[in-house]
Amino acid sequence: MAEKFAVTRLPGFTAIAVVAFIALYAPILTLVAYSFNISESAGTWAGFTLDWYRLAFQNDEVKNAALNSLIVAAFAALISTTVATLAALGTTRRAAFRGQTTIYAVINQPLMVPEIVTAVALLIFFSSVKLATGYTGLGYLILAHAAFCIPFAYLPIRARLEGMDLTLETAASDLYASPWQTFRHVTLPLLMPGVLAGAMLAFVTSLDDVVITEFIKSPGQDTLPTYMLGQLRRQMKPDVNALSALLLAVTLLLLAGVYLLTRKRAD
Amino acid sequence: MADVTIEARNTIKAFGQGAQAVRALDDVSIQINRGEFFTLLGPSGCGKTTLLRLIAGFEMPTSGQILLDGADITDLPPNRRPVNTVFQSYALFPHLTVAENVGFGLTMQGRPKAEVAATVAHMLALVKLEAMANRKTSQLSGGQQQRVALARALAPKPKVLLLDEPLSALDLKLRKEMQVELKRLQTETGITFVFVTHDQEEALTMSDRIGVMSAGKLQQVGSPKDIYTRPVNRFVAGFIGETNFLPATGGAGGAKLGCGAVIDGVAANGAVTLTIRPEQVRLTAAAEPGAIPATVTLLVYFGTDTHLHLALPDGASIVARVQSPATGEAGLAQGQQVGLRFAPGAVQVLED
Numbered sequence: 001m002a003e004k005f006a007v008t009r010l011p012g013f014t015a016i017a018v019v020a021f022i023a024l025y026a027p028i029l030t031l032v033a034y035s036f037n038i039s040e041s042a043g044t045w046a047g048f049t050l051d052w053y054r055l056a057f058q059n060d061e062v063k064n065a066a067l068n069s070l071i072v073a074a075f076a077a078l079i080s081t082t083v084a085t086l087a088a089l090g091t092t093r094r095a096a097f098r099g100q101t102t103i104y105a106v107i108n109q110p111l112m113v114p115e116i117v118t119a120v121a122l123l124i125f126f127s128s129v130k131l132a133t134g135y136t137g138l139g140y141l142i143l144a145h146a147a148f149c150i151p152f153a154y155l156p157i158r159a160r161l162e163g164m165d166l167t168l169e170t171a172a173s174d175l176y177a178s179p180w181q182t183f184r185h186v187t188l189p190l191l192m193p194g195v196l197a198g199a200m201l202a203f204v205t206s207l208d209d210v211v212i213t214e215f216i217k218s219p220g221q222d223t224l225p226t227y228m229l230g231q232l233r234r235q236m237k238p239d240v241n242a243l244s245a246l247l248l249a250v251t252l253l254l255l256a257g258v259y260l261l262t263r264k265r266a267d
Numbered sequence: 268m269a270d271v272t273i274e275a276r277n278t279i280k281a282f283g284q285g286a287q288a289v290r291a292l293d294d295v296s297i298q299i300n301r302g303e304f305f306t307l308l309g310p311s312g313c314g315k316t317t318l319l320r321l322i323a324g325f326e327m328p329t330s331g332q333i334l335l336d337g338a339d340i341t342d343l344p345p346n347r348r349p350v351n352t353v354f355q356s357y358a359l360f361p362h363l364t365v366a367e368n369v370g371f372g373l374t375m376q377g378r379p380k381a382e383v384a385a386t387v388a389h390m391l392a393l394v395k396l397e398a399m400a401n402r403k404t405s406q407l408s409g410g411q412q413q414r415v416a417l418a419r420a421l422a423p424k425p426k427v428l429l430l431d432e433p434l435s436a437l438d439l440k441l442r443k444e445m446q447v448e449l450k451r452l453q454t455e456t457g458i459t460f461v462f463v464t465h466d467q468e469e470a471l472t473m474s475d476r477i478g479v480m481s482a483g484k485l486q487q488v489g490s491p492k493d494i495y496t497r498p499v500n501r502f503v504a505g506f507i508g509e510t511n512f513l514p515a516t517g518g519a520g521g522a523k524l525g526c527g528a529v530i531d532g533v534a535a536n537g538a539v540t541l542t543i544r545p546e547q548v549r550l551t552a553a554a555e556p557g558a559i560p561a562t563v564t565l566l567v568y569f570g571t572d573t574h575l576h577l578a579l580p581d582g583a584s585i586v587a588r589v590q591s592p593a594t595g596e597a598g599l600a601q602g603q604q605v606g607l608r609f610a611p612g613a614v615q616v617l618e619d
Contacts, residue, residue, distance in 0.1 A: 170325055171358035173345045175372035176423065181346075185375070189362045 028248065035241035052242040062243065065227035069207055072138055072223060076145030077153070077203040083146070084153035084198055085191070092161040093169075108155075110148040118148060119215035126216050136218040144216055145206040152205045153198035156258070160194025193261040200254045200261075208247065271337070272301045272459045273322055273350075273427050278331030280317050291317040292328070293483035299427075299461060300476075304453050306462045308470040309480035310506070315463045318480075319429050322461065324348050335426060346375075351420035352429040355436070357412050359404040365415050366391070366400040372423035390418040393452065410441045417449075421456060430462045434469065446473055467507045471495065479503050495544075501617050504542045511548070511585045512617075513541045522616070526581040528559040533614055540617045545574065547613035548587035550599075551606040558606025561585070563599060575599065577607065 007013065035053070039046035056062050087107050091100065110118065126140045168190070172182040188195075210225045217226060224247060228240050280292040292314045299305045307315040320326040321333055324345035333341045340348055351372065359368050366387050373383045391397045394414035404412060413433060420428055430449075434442045450473055453460045464470055470477050471491045479486045479494060479502075487499045498504035501512065515522040517535025524530065524541075533541065551558045564584070565576035568591065575587045587607070599605070 165356070165358065167354055167356055167358040168360060170345075171352070171354060171360075172371070172375075174323060174325075174350075174352045175419070176346045176375040177371075178346055178375075181375055185371075186360060 031241050032245045032248065035238060035245040037238060037241075040238060052238045053246075056239045056242045056246075059239070061222070061227060062224075062239075065222040065224045068138060068141075068221065069223040069225070072141045072145055072213075073203045073206040075142040076149050076206040077199045079142070079146035080149035080202045081153045081157075081195060081199040084150050084157055084202075085195055087150070087154055088157040088161050089187075092158060093166075108151040111151045115148070115211045119212045122212065123215045130218070136221075138221070140216050140218070141213060141221075141223070144212050145209060148209070148212060149202035149205050153202040156197040156201065157191065157194040160191055160197075164190055197258045197261045200258045204251050204254050207250065270301045271298045272303075272335065273299045273461070274334040274337075275318065275321065276332040276334065278318070278321060278328045278333065280314075280321060280326060281329045290483050292321070294331075295480075295483070295485050297478055297485060297488065299459060301459055302457050303475045304450070304460045304462065304473060306464060306470040306474040306477045307480060308464060308467060308477050308506075310465055313480040314483040315465075315480045316431055319352075319431055319461065319463050322427065323350055323352050323429055349423075349425050350427045350429060351423060351425040352431065353416050353420045353433045355432045357416040357433075359412055359415055359419070361403070361405060363404070364400065365396065365402050365404060365407070368404060368415055369418045369422050371419060376423065386422055390422045393421070393455070394418045394448075409437055410445065413437065413445060414448075417452065421452070421458065424456075425458065427459045427461060430460060432463055432465070434464070435466075442469075449473065471507070479506065481506070496613075497615060498542065498617070501540060501542075504615070504617060508544065509586070509588075510542050510544050513543070513583060513585065515539055515541045517616075522614075524559070524579070524581075525583050526559065526579045528579075530609060530614055532611070533616060535616045542615045542617055543585075543609055543613055545586045545588035546572075547610040548585065549608040549610060550575070550587060550589060551608055553604040553606050555606045558608055561605055561607050563601055563603045563605060566599065566601060577605070 036048050036050070037045055038049045038051070084107075091103060091107075105112075122140075122144050126144075130136060130140075164187075168186055169182050172186040173179070177185060208225055209223075210229060213223050213226050214229070217223070222230065224243060228243055231237060231240050275295055275297045278292055278295050279290060281288040281290050283289055295314070295318060297318075307318060309315045317326065321328050324340070324343060324347075328341065331341075332339055335348065335350070360371065363371070369390050370383045370387045373386055378386075387400070388397070391400055394417055396411060396414055396418070399407060399411065399415075404415060407415065413436075416433065434445050434449075437445060446469060449460070449462075462470075462473065471494075474491055476488060476490055477494050478488045481502050487494060487503045489497075494503060494507055498507065498510075504510050504512070513524055515524050515530070515533075515535070515538075517523075517533070517537055517539050521529045521531045522533040522535050522539065522541055530541065535541075553560060559579065561577040561579055563575055564578050565574075567574040567576070571591060572588050573591045575589060577585050577587060579585060585607070
């Protein structure tokens with residue numbers, strides 16, 4: 001009997017997998033380990049401490065940057081998820097139409113276009129807006145983040161919609177539900193896991209963005225990643241390690257949430 | 268126009284554009300009476316489901332009208348038609364409980380909570396699922412899901428209930444039970460049922476009237492007995508039950524078969540096709556005067572019945588169905604010479 005091809009049975013599969021996992025995760029684990037290191041210089045382990053975390057929490061600049069990060073990420077996730085939900089409904093809940101591929105490409109362009117290009121373009125655009133209006137708040141960052149987060153929110157929502165039985169919406173309309181009631185009582189509840197997964201991915205993507213933020217942030221404004229980048233330019237201090245470890249923890253928590261929401265039900 | 272509930276007038280439904288357009292429904296007109304169990308029967312692709320979807324409002328006809336109690340509802344969206352559907356896939360809402368599913372239509376209509384609760388309880392009792400009210404639909408068996416789908420569609424008391432091959436996913440035993448159940452629900456509620464199926468036995472046992480469809484056209488409408496005993500054309504005769512087709516030439520004394528035998532009392536002119544059901548073919552002794560001589564070519568045992576494949580002198584073949592004898596041999600064997608008689612009035616002349 002012919003056996004099915006399985007990549008896991010190829011020679012060397014385990015070895016390559018182990019090497020890949022070490023390459024991916026060893027630096028991250030090292031960073032987390034050194035965030036608990038008493039010694040200030042990387043490379044020598046002098047004992048366990050939580051001082052760097054305490055230091056980071058006592059630092060007003062850090063608090064300010066973290067607050068900015070959370071505000072920008074929350075609003076960017078909200079806006080991009082709303083737009084992505086509408087886009088997903090518009091591209092799946094109808095017959096195939098001319099130009100559909102172009103629409104997909106336009107929605108997903110932030111994944112393809114080099115981030116630096118988007119950053120420079122936004123810089124030029126927002127500079128003129130700043131000049132004209134005088135407004136220098138977080139609005140620019142929120143809008144910019146919302147824009148590049150759309151594809152991250154769009155993909156899980158579209159996947160969820162494509163797996164959803166259209167007959168359910170037909171059945172709702174048959175049972176006297178208006179188009180809005182159908183959306184509110186059938187489509188949206190069934191879509192919710194996809195929407196939440198999309199929002200979390202958008203949130204995480206916004207939270208760790210450096211390039212675009214660095215280009216368009218107003219003077220004196222910082223998010224957590226750009227603050228850390230600034231610290232590195234001056235002097236390498238383990239409190240940056242501590243902050244990185246915290247960001248990693250938040251990201252892992254959210255990704256675990258995405259996993260729990262999108263995995264297939266076992267029943 | 269005594270008591271017509273739902274009516275389709277000259278409905279045409281074309282899919283596709285221009286020269287490639289396919290007519291799923293080709294000028295169909297039909298009247299379905301109040302309180303009747305009406306079945307649309309036909310092979311897949313005959314347009315029966317399309318007609319159902321037009322009545323429900325899921326599709327718009329290319330031309331023609333749909334009328335409910337004499338009022339034109341052609342342009343009304345499905346949520347504004349007092350017509351409910353039981354879907355082939357059931358289409359139960361997976362995020363709602365059984366009770367919430369059954370109450371969905373009433374809730375959407377904005378009925379008071381107490382009324383919704385009372386109707387849901389009544390409907391669940393009607394389909395014998397009281398104990399399942401708070402379950403999720405994924406925890407139910409196929410037969411139970413079927414009952415929930417029925418209760419959900421009946422709860423808003425529609426004027427017409429549409430059923431799109433609702434039994435096709437059930438196994439044979441459950442299907443038989445549900446056939447009885449459906450008939451009971453229809454009698455108890457008095458609601459007009461329009462039932463779509465490709466299963467001719469299901470259609471014959473359940474319906475007050477049947478509309479046989481093929482290639483987008485309505486071939487014949489009538490009671491199960493009408494359809495079975497007096498099919499109007501070759502398609503209907505062949506689709507409903509088993510039958511024999513015999514080419515014949517009509518004349519003054521009756522129709523003359525290829526083998527020369529003349530069937531009396533059959534009014535036909537020119538070349539026609541006669542049809543006779545296997546159970547209406549009687550066997551006699553070979554020598555009996557007036558009987559058509561035939562040779563047994565094959566015996567097929569079916570339990571209660573035995574099918575005899577017979578060859579007429581000109582080579583034409585015909586099947587006769589006889590009751591299997593209580594014990595042992597029927598006294599018949601392959602190659603044996605017998606005589607055939609057709610039950611009076613059982614031979615039909617087909618248009619085509």
